[in-house]
Amino acid sequence: MSTTLITNISELTTVDPENRVLHNAAVVIENSKIVWIGAATEAPSADETVDVEGRAVLPGWVDSHTHLVFAGDRSAEFEARMAGEAYAAGGISVTMEATRGASDDQLKALVRQRVAEAVRGGTTYLETKTGYGLSQVEEARHARLLAELREAGEIDAVTYLGAHLVPPGEDAQTYTELAAGPMLQDVKDNVQWADVFCEEGAFTADQSRQVLTAAAEAGLGLRVHGNQLGTGPGVKLAAELGAASVDHVNYLDDEDVDALAETWKSWDPSERTWTPGTVATCLPACDLSTRQPLAPGRRLIDAGIEIALASNCNPGTSYTSSMNFCIGTAVLQMGLSLAEAIRAATYGGALALRAQEEVGSIEVGKRADLHVLDAPAAIHLAYRPGMPLTHSAFRAGERVQG
Numbered sequence: 001m002s003t004t005l006i007t008n009i010s011e012l013t014t015v016d017p018e019n020r021v022l023h024n025a026a027v028v029i030e031n032s033k034i035v036w037i038g039a040a041t042e043a044p045s046a047d048e049t050v051d052v053e054g055r056a057v058l059p060g061w062v063d064s065h066t067h068l069v070f071a072g073d074r075s076a077e078f079e080a081r082m083a084g085e086a087y088a089a090g091g092i093s094v095t096m097e098a099t100r101g102a103s104d105d106q107l108k109a110l111v112r113q114r115v116a117e118a119v120r121g122g123t124t125y126l127e128t129k130t131g132y133g134l135s136q137v138e139e140a141r142h143a144r145l146l147a148e149l150r151e152a153g154e155i156d157a158v159t160y161l162g163a164h165l166v167p168p169g170e171d172a173q174t175y176t177e178l179a180a181g182p183m184l185q186d187v188k189d190n191v192q193w194a195d196v197f198c199e200e201g202a203f204t205a206d207q208s209r210q211v212l213t214a215a216a217e218a219g220l221g222l223r224v225h226g227n228q229l230g231t232g233p234g235v236k237l238a239a240e241l242g243a244a245s246v247d248h249v250n251y252l253d254d255e256d257v258d259a260l261a262e263t264w265k266s267w268d269p270s271e272r273t274w275t276p277g278t279v280a281t282c283l284p285a286c287d288l289s290t291r292q293p294l295a296p297g298r299r300l301i302d303a304g305i306e307i308a309l310a311s312n313c314n315p316g317t318s319y320t321s322s323m324n325f326c327i328g329t330a331v332l333q334m335g336l337s338l339a340e341a342i343r344a345a346t347y348g349g350a351l352a353l354r355a356q357e358e359v360g361s362i363e364v365g366k367r368a369d370l371h372v373l374d375a376p377a378a379i380h381l382a383y384r385p386g387m388p389l390t391h392s393a394f395r396a397g398e399r400v401q402g
């Protein structure tokens with residue numbers, strides 16, 4: 001049993017149910033868990049002391065939406081978009097080709113490199129997806145590689161996204177049957193979640209429902225990419241099927257907002273009890289990179305819906321894992337307060353992964369996932385956008401950065 005005292009914290013943003021922000025604070029970690037929080041002057045002694053010298057500390061980021069298994073480069077597509085081309089789902093097949101050509105070792109090394117980048121930016125709990133394989137053999141291979149990384153404790157959650165795009169030249173209904181049938185059976189033991197891209201140019205509501213229903217029967221939790229490029233059925237489908245999250249949510253009509261709000265009726269946000277509903281995950285870096293309107297985070301929060309902020313790190317629409325950037329954008333351009341943005345990128349992400357009992361806030365009994373900023377207060381994340389503000393990070397009590 002080993003204990004670590006982290007002390008001389010100028011500002012400790014707990015994201016606990018009372019949203020407490022403590023000053024001149026300290027935290028004690030025992031092995032992988034938080035065992036004490038309070039005033040630095042009252043802290044118990046520990047085996048090791050880490051003096052953060054007046055820096056701000058907050059929970060490690062929970063990045064609930066990434067696509068890290070890919071090879072190849074799509075910077076030319078991005079450049080064309082900046083010159084006025086529209087984003088289209090078809091770009092996924094460019095990455096599919098490049099990814100199929102990479103060996104297991106190459107893909108694992110690429111994922112590890114991207115996870116390391118995320119950790120350097122303060123991410124301590126991370127989900128990632130398959131979805132650039134798009135054949136039974138390739139999706140199974142990507143799921144297996146990710147399961148190996150999860151077993152090694154390098155990532156936290158794995159999602160099956162076989163229904164990302166109908167591969168060029170294939171029949172949509174035949175591919176849907178595959179994704180809901182044999183492909184799902186091959187991946188199901190290596191993943192915890194299933195996702196579909198329910199959008200014009202990807203999968204219809206009926207096709208998405210077929211894959212998600214089969215995934216639920218196989219014991220997987222559900223998530224949906226929806227309403228990214230226009231209004232559509234994704235959000236309502238996610239609410240109908242009790243998905244843990246619907247991600248993108250750029251184009252929402254009143255019925256979409258009502259459907260999501262309805263899922264949160266049996267949730268008490270102050271006590272954090274009863275059943276969580278469908279989290280609306282906003283992806284601001286993606287919205288900027290695809291020149292879509294920023295997701296309406298303010299409207300969603302005001303409607304009583306829990307939101308998450310995530311990076312959506314992928315080669316097509318959001319080639320960044322910087323959660324610090326997402327926070328800055330949410331505060332500067334989405335009308336969120338700093339506290340709301342931090343909560344969305346920590347506790348909100350944890351809710352989206354149904355990991356809220358384990359991570360997402362600094363509370364006694366939770367996993368010791370801490371993000372130390374090179375700043376005296378967390379508002380510097382928006383006040384000094386683009387600056388390298390991650391000083392150090394602890395994941396399950398281990399120093400993983402800094």
Ligand SMILES: N=CN[C@@H](CCC(=O)O)C(=O)O
Binds near residue numbers: 089092
């Ligand atoms: N929307 C669907 N999938 C990814 C983009 C995939 C790509 O273009 O490579 C996303 O979340 O934005």
Ligand SMILES: [Zn+2]
Binds near residue numbers: 066314
């Ligand atoms: Zn995505």
